Amino acid sequence: MHETMVAQSLMVIITEQAAKNDAKPVAAKISCGTLNPVNDESLRFAFEAIAKDTPCEGVKLQVEHKPLRARCKNCDQNFDVELSHPECPMCGGDDFELQPDAPLILEEIEFQTESRYEKS
Numbered sequence: 447m448h449e450t451m452v453a454q455s456l457m458v459i460i461t462e463q464a465a466k467n468d469a470k471p472v473a474a475k476i477s478c479g480t481l482n483p484v485n486d487e488s489l490r491f492a493f494e495a496i497a498k499d500t501p502c503e504g505v506k507l508q509v510e511h512k513p514l515r516a517r518c519k520n521c522d523q524n525f526d527v528e529l530s531h532p533e534c535p536m537c538g539g540d541d542f543e544l545q546p547d548a549p550l551i552l553e554e555i556e557f558q559t560e561s562r563y564e565k566s
């Protein structure tokens with residue numbers, strides 16, 4: 447299951463960073479794309495299950511879903527694709543080039559202290 451694998455790799459990184467910062471992680475923010483999204487509920491469930499009795503127990507996961515971007519070949523407009531209604535918002539054209547889907551990224555881990563790990 448996709449979410450279980452994601453949860454496991456998240457936990458590895460969070461545990462590493464927690465050890466490095468010598469702080470208890472309280473929350474983590476991740477972002478993912480549109481074509482291969484993670485299911486928020488499944489991910490939280492999987493994470494809770496494997497984080498039990500570890501320093502990651504109780505970490506709150508926040509998932510940001512990034513829209514799919516495209517560039518219109520007719521008017522050169524860059525826009526967010528509505529999957530239910532894929533057309534250029536400027537000219538209404540449907541001849542556009544899809545940009546690569548956003549990868550799954552761990553954006554930020556929040557620790558109990560003020561120190562933060564931020565991915566550059």
Ligand SMILES: [Zn+2]
Nearest residue numbers: 518521534537
């Ligand atoms: Zn257009």
